[in-house]
Amino acid sequence: MEEEPEPIIVPAEPDEEPEEPAEEPAASAATATIVPRVDAPIEREYEYRVDVLTVAQVLDGTIADKLSEASHDEWHLVDIIDAGDKKALLLRKRKQKEAARRPVGFAR
Numbered sequence: 549m550e551e552e553p554e555p556i557i558v559p560a561e562p563d564e565e566p567e568e569p570a571e572e573p574a575a576s577a578a579t580a581t582i583v584p585r586v587d588a589p590i591e592r593e594y595e596y597r598v599d600v601l602t603v604a605q606v607l608d609g610t611i612a613d614k615l616s617e618a619s620h621d622e623w624h625l626v627d628i629i630d631a632g633d634k635k636a637l638l639l640r641k642r643k644q645k646e647a648a649r650r651p652v653g654f655a656r
Contacts, residue, residue, distance in 0.1 A: 595641060597641075599637040601636075601637065602633065622642070624639065
């Protein structure tokens with residue numbers, strides 16, 4: 549079995565217009581438009597916070613205390629960003645829904 553050599557692609561000159569690509573077969577175009585839609589039951593909106601620590605605080609264990617304290621308030625570590633002689637902790641937590649922020653009814 550002989551294999552056909554691959555075509556050589558020559559870049560177009562700057563003053564020439566590139567050729568338009570050939571249309572795809574109808575079968576592949578039809579399958580590309582069928583995409584299932586998934587509605588997320590939970591809103592995925594977050595609020596973010598940055599805590600800045602020195603390298604000395606990272607080395608002496610202050611970072612563990614900061615992360616522990618933040619996790620009690622439902623903050624989660626996303627990334628530790630190198631900021632020269634300091635480290636920035638990027639934290640996030642889910643935003644509360646409007647109904648949860650403004651309770652309705654009388655307080656006991």
